[in-house]
Amino acid sequence: MNQQPQSAYEPLSEGSAILLTKKLGLFNETASLECREIGDGNLNYVFHITDSNSRKGIIIKQALPFAKVIGEAWPLTLKRAVIEANALKLFGKLCPEYVPEVYYADEELAITVMEDLSHLTITRTGFIEGESYPLLSRHIGEYMAKTLFHTSDFAIEHGRKKELAVQFSNPELCKITESFVFTDPFFDVESNDFEEELKAEVVLLWNDSELQLEAAKLKKSFITEQEALLHGDLHTGSIFACETETKVIDPEFAFYGPIGFDVGQFFANLLFQAITRKGKDRELMFKHVEVTWDVFTETFRTLWENEGMEAFCKTKGYLDYILQKILEDAFGFAGCELIRRTIGLSHVKDLDGIENTAERIAAKKAALQAGKILIKQRKNKTDISFIINTVKKPALTVNY
Amino acid sequence: MNQQPQSAYEPLSEGSAILLTKKLGLFNETASLECREIGDGNLNYVFHITDSNSRKGIIIKQALPFAKVIGEAWPLTLKRAVIEANALKLFGKLCPEYVPEVYYADEELAITVMEDLSHLTITRTGFIEGESYPLLSRHIGEYMAKTLFHTSDFAIEHGRKKELAVQFSNPELCKITESFVFTDPFFDVESNDFEEELKAEVVLLWNDSELQLEAAKLKKSFITEQEALLHGDLHTGSIFACETETKVIDPEFAFYGPIGFDVGQFFANLLFQAITRKGKDRELMFKHVEVTWDVFTETFRTLWENEGMEAFCKTKGYLDYILQKILEDAFGFAGCELIRRTIGLSHVKDLDGIENTAERIAAKKAALQAGKILIKQRKNKTDISFIINTVKKPALTVNY
Numbered sequence: 134m135n136q137q138p139q140s141a142y143e144p145l146s147e148g149s150a151i152l153l154t155k156k157l158g159l160f161n162e163t164a165s166l167e168c169r170e171i172g173d174g175n176l177n178y179v180f181h182i183t184d185s186n187s188r189k190g191i192i193i194k195q196a197l198p199f200a201k202v203i204g205e206a207w208p209l210t211l212k213r214a215v216i217e218a219n220a221l222k223l224f225g226k227l228c229p230e231y232v233p234e235v236y237y238a239d240e241e242l243a244i245t246v247m248e249d250l251s252h253l254t255i256t257r258t259g260f261i262e263g264e265s266y267p268l269l270s271r272h273i274g275e276y277m278a279k280t281l282f283h284t285s286d287f288a289i290e291h292g293r294k295k296e297l298a299v300q301f302s303n304p305e306l307c308k309i310t311e312s313f314v315f316t317d318p319f320f321d322v323e324s325n326d327f328e329e330e331l332k333a334e335v336v337l338l339w340n341d342s343e344l345q346l347e348a349a350k351l352k353k354s355f356i357t358e359q360e361a362l363l364h365g366d367l368h369t370g371s372i373f374a375c376e377t378e379t380k381v382i383d384p385e386f387a388f389y390g391p392i393g394f395d396v397g398q399f400f401a402n403l404l405f406q407a408i409t410r411k412g413k414d415r416e417l418m419f420k421h422v423e424v425t426w427d428v429f430t431e432t433f434r435t436l437w438e439n440e441g442m443e444a445f446c447k448t449k450g451y452l453d454y455i456l457q458k459i460l461e462d463a464f465g466f467a468g469c470e471l472i473r474r475t476i477g478l479s480h481v482k483d484l485d486g487i488e489n490t491a492e493r494i495a496a497k498k499a500a501l502q503a504g505k506i507l508i509k510q511r512k513n514k515t516d517i518s519f520i521i522n523t524v525k526k527p528a529l530t531v532n533y
Numbered sequence: 534m535n536q537q538p539q540s541a542y543e544p545l546s547e548g549s550a551i552l553l554t555k556k557l558g559l560f561n562e563t564a565s566l567e568c569r570e571i572g573d574g575n576l577n578y579v580f581h582i583t584d585s586n587s588r589k590g591i592i593i594k595q596a597l598p599f600a601k602v603i604g605e606a607w608p609l610t611l612k613r614a615v616i617e618a619n620a621l622k623l624f625g626k627l628c629p630e631y632v633p634e635v636y637y638a639d640e641e642l643a644i645t646v647m648e649d650l651s652h653l654t655i656t657r658t659g660f661i662e663g664e665s666y667p668l669l670s671r672h673i674g675e676y677m678a679k680t681l682f683h684t685s686d687f688a689i690e691h692g693r694k695k696e697l698a699v700q701f702s703n704p705e706l707c708k709i710t711e712s713f714v715f716t717d718p719f720f721d722v723e724s725n726d727f728e729e730e731l732k733a734e735v736v737l738l739w740n741d742s743e744l745q746l747e748a749a750k751l752k753k754s755f756i757t758e759q760e761a762l763l764h765g766d767l768h769t770g771s772i773f774a775c776e777t778e779t780k781v782i783d784p785e786f787a788f789y790g791p792i793g794f795d796v797g798q799f800f801a802n803l804l805f806q807a808i809t810r811k812g813k814d815r816e817l818m819f820k821h822v823e824v825t826w827d828v829f830t831e832t833f834r835t836l837w838e839n840e841g842m843e844a845f846c847k848t849k850g851y852l853d854y855i856l857q858k859i860l861e862d863a864f865g866f867a868g869c870e871l872i873r874r875t876i877g878l879s880h881v882k883d884l885d886g887i888e889n890t891a892e893r894i895a896a897k898k899a900a901l902q903a904g905k906i907l908i909k910q911r912k913n914k915t916d917i918s919f920i921i922n923t924v925k926k927p928a929l930t931v932n933y
Contacts, residue, residue: 149711286756292704292710292758299702304692311691316844342849347843350854356694357759428900444716449742455751 142211143197150180150193157246159191173437176209180240181251181252192233195242200445209305211384214243216303220387221245223297223362228279231272233373233380250380253373257325260369260406261482265414272379272422273372274428275398281392282436284362287443287455294389298359303388306365307356310386314469318346318477327476329496334501335476347508351465359389367395368402368470368481393462399425400463401470401504404524405483408499419521426517430456447500461511462518468507475500499524535562535674541641542598542611550580550593557637557646559591560584570658576609581651590649592633595642596785610703613785616703620787622698623643623762628679631672633780650780652774660769660806661882665814670821672779673772673799674828681792682836684762687843687855694789699919703788706757706765710786714869715752718877719745729895734901735876747908751865759789767795767801768870769882795861799825799865801870802923805883808899819921826917829857861911864920868907875900899924 145153147168154160159496172179177197183190198212219236225232233248256266286294317324321339336346364371365386371379400422407418438451445451474481477496484500487493506523545553549567554560564584572579577597583590596614625632633648656666686694717724721739738744747798764771765786773780800822807818808912837852845851874881875897884900887893 155740286753291756292708295702295704295707299699302695302699304695307695320844345845345848346850346854349848349851352845353686356691359757359759366674445745448745448749450746451749452748529613 142243144197145178145180145193145195145242145244146179150182151264153193154182154246155242156193159236159246160189161187164189168296173498181249183249189470190251191236192249193244193246195244195532198243211243212246213303213306214238215240216301216306216387217383217385218245218255218365219300220362220384221247221382223284224276224280224364224381224384226274227283231286231379231381233382248380248384250373253380255377256372256374257369257372257402257482259374261486263414264374266374266376266379266419268377269372269374269379270424271428272374272404273367273381275432276379276381277392277395277399277425278429278432278436279393280364281361282433282440284389285392287437287441287446289442293357297362298389301362301388303365305388306386307388307390310365311352312354313478314316314473315348315355318473319348319470324478325476326478326480328490328494328497330490331476331497331501334498337503338472338501341505343509344505347465348469349509351469354391354462355394355466358391360392361389362387363390363392365390365395367398369399369406370402370481391466393459393461393464395424396429396459397462397463397466397468398470400520401467401474402432402481402483404467404471404474404503404520405474405481405500407494407524408503409483409487419525422487422521423517457515460517461514464507464511464514467520468504468509468511470508471500473506507521542643544597545580545593545595545642545644547580550582553593553644554582554646556589557786559636560585560589564589569729583649588916591636591646592649592651593644593646595644598643600832611643611705611729613703614638614645616701616706617642617783617785618645619700619723620762620764620784621647621782623669623684624676624680624764624781624784627683628676631676631779631781633782648780650773650782653775653778653780655770656772656774657769657802657882659774661886663814665817666726666774666776666779667770668777669774669779670803671828672774673767673781674825676779676781677767677792677799677825678796678832678836680764680834681761681795684789685760685792687837687846688728688839689842692758694857697762698789701762703712703765703786706731706786707788710765711752712755713878714873715755716825718869718873719748724878725876726880727880728894728897730890731876731897731901734898738872738876738901738905741905743909744905747865747911748869751862751869751908754791755866757792758791760792761789762787763790763792763795765790765795767798769793769799769806770802770881791862791866793859794866795865796825796829796859797863797866798867798870800920801867802883804867804871804903804920805874805900806902807880807924808896809883809887810830819925822921823917826860857915859919863913864907864911864914867920868904868909868911871900871904871907877905 145171151166151168160166165186166182166184168180168182170178171181178195180193181190196211200209218235221232221235225234233250235245235247237246282288327335364381364384365388366383371381373381373382403418403421406414410418434452437446475484484496487496503524507520549569551568552564560566565586566582566584568577568580568582571581578595580593581590596611598611598663619633621635625634632922633650635645635647639645682688727735764781764784765788771781771783773845774784803818803821807815834852837846837903875884884896887896903924
């Protein structure tokens with residue numbers, strides 16, 4: 134791996150971040166600039182620079198070298214910043230409505246200067262506070278269809294696709310997903326993290342050989358199938374939204390993988406909300422799942438019919454086969470996400486934030502049970518209602 | 534793509550080939566060297582250098598730049614020589630018994646200096662002359678199991694596999710297969726090449742929408758599934774053999790693809806012989822198919838059990854699932870090879886060499902029919918006998 138970027142690397146300060154924006158001419162000469170570091174200081178710096186005169190702002194994101202993310206030390210090189218900047222630029226070309234604009238990127242400094250989205254909220258946070266983002270599913274369905282179709286072999290010449298697959302080869306970040314989504318949660322290993330009250334359920338899960346076999350197949354698909362350039366981490370923490378607007382950020386996990394992975398990860402993160410909500414609020418989440426799939430398939434179908442480059446695009450039944458494969462894969466990948474966010478290393482606040490222990494444990498059991506069903510029964514399910522009914526089942530709130 | 538190798542490139546002559554071997558110290562000082570160019574002069578130079586004293590020899594293979602291979606001009610860069618040399622070296626490490634030794638390789642000159650195999654015969658040629666190579670299937674079964682298992686995610690760390698997948702990204706050569714194996718034969722396009730007597734069969738094939746859909750799926754698998762480092766062109770013209778020895782050459786099509794492609798291509802090329810032979814000679818070919826699969830699965834299973842690195846290798850049913858997938862894929866890929874070698878751009882001498890027109894056309898119809906059945910009926914066939922019975926069927930020699 135090319136080590137050069139790390140040697141020329143220097144972390145920005147709030148002062149040098151302002152200097153950089155001036156050098157790049159991103160603000161008027163008369164601008165009165167303020168800078169605040171708003172990142173979590175662990176993986177990346179995120180500088181928010183605003184002009185108090187015009188009220189315009191920008192974001193500078195800088196990757197930290199050898200970030201400690203997991204346990205003691207899981208070193209990450211700065212290459213992820215290059216992947217992220219290139220993915221933002223490519224996705225932005227394919228779907229400008231839902232991707233922040235990139236003004237500048239520097240490989241050596243591992244920085245990306247981009248559109249200020251501070252008028253929006255991270256969707257997970259908004260959801261937990263009770264927001265429902267009525268256009269979210271329409272936007273994400275369209276975003277996924279456009280980015281995934283246009284980077285697939287159906288839309289671009291195979292040689293060009295292979296070049297992109299090499300450019301976005303992302304072994305470091307893929308390894309995180311391979312370990313913490315597709316492996317560790319299914320085995321009794323130290324990285325897992327769950328409440329004692331879940332122990333019995335988890336032991337059952339570890340001993341479920343049918344589940345293991347299906348998880349193995351899903352992992353193989355994730356590792357070997359280069360269908361399209363995925364976002365790779367499309368949960369509600371990677372999406373900024375408000376009532377009318379949606380922006381997908383943080384594609385540092387981007388790589389060529391199976392289309393259903395992005396779709397399934399988004400589904401699962403809607404389901405965490407469905408699991409924690411009641412009544413009409415819960416139905417809104419199921420509606421989001423349904424609309425996501427409807428808009429995705431409708432958009433994908435239109436693109437296929439109008440812009441399909443592959444000779445077999447006109448072959449009867451091929452598009453239906455592809456959409457069915459994406460749906461089955463998405464169910465399975467959603468199941469993996471439901472399980473790993475419940476008992477694996479990296480949790481979601483949707484569940485962990487439930488203060489009442491009995492309710493939290495019940496919600497987590499529901500997530501585990503739904504995850505198991507989605508993984509084991511995904512085959513030949515032709516309708517999006519399968520995933521909704523799986524979470525709706527009353528049996529999910531009781532022991533099994 | 535890196536153009537550098539082409540600028541420093543210079544074609545060897547018989548004289549400069551001898552000078553190179555001297556420079557490399559591959560022969561004694563007292564050697565009396567003779568050199569003969571034995572390639573087809575189209576894609577590559579192949580220099581055979583022998584010492585008339587010791588009777589030892591070596592081969593120098595040099596790729597020609599922008600070779601005209603297909604129709605008017607299908608330019609190929611010299612990168613294929615690098616892929617080939619690296620693949621020979623890697624396969625040679627994993628399976629030295631069946632891979633020629635590489636003594637030296639030079640990227641800029643696009644040359645590979647390797648073991649002299651002139652005591653062996655190209656298997657296709659030997660077959661056509663009536664040879665049966667009793668150990669061939671045992672050797673190739675073992676060769677495939679070792680090279681494919683050891684380059685798969687089951688045997689190596691995923692990050693290392695991804696590095697290899699980038700190193701062996703081979704869009705130029707893959708494009709040849711994508712076009713001439715998986716696309717053109719299924720459509721009425723100019724590159725196809727067949728006798729007028731086959732026209733009715735071929736038109737039926739072009740209008741067989743079930744066949745097209747299954748061919749589309751197989752093409753997708755070839756393009757997207759990075760299971761292992763394939764030879765990529767494992768027909769009987771890429772194998773040197775005698776009664777006791779087998780060597781696999783010419784891996785310039787090497788890339789990360791679906792394991793069943795190598796297996797299926799080898800099957801199909803045994804079947805061309807089965808189709809043209811009669812009685813016991815024909816049975817020998819079926820036996821070769823059977824032994825190939827038996828030895829492949831037995832070796833793959835042993836490697837999996839003893840050297841499997843993937844966490845799910847111990848999961849009940851996973852190996853069986855993988856072997857079943859390889860078998861189904863191999864049936865389908867064998868079907869594509871049978872069809873494309875019969876009506877596509879690049880034929881095989883096994884069929885084209887049949888002088889009697891009626892016999893030749895009957896054999897080609899049998900190949901087409903078998904190809905269609907293998908592609909359309911491959912799913913859920915658990916036994917190697919399916920491919921043998923498909924070719925054995927008497928219906929194959931008559932019109933359908």
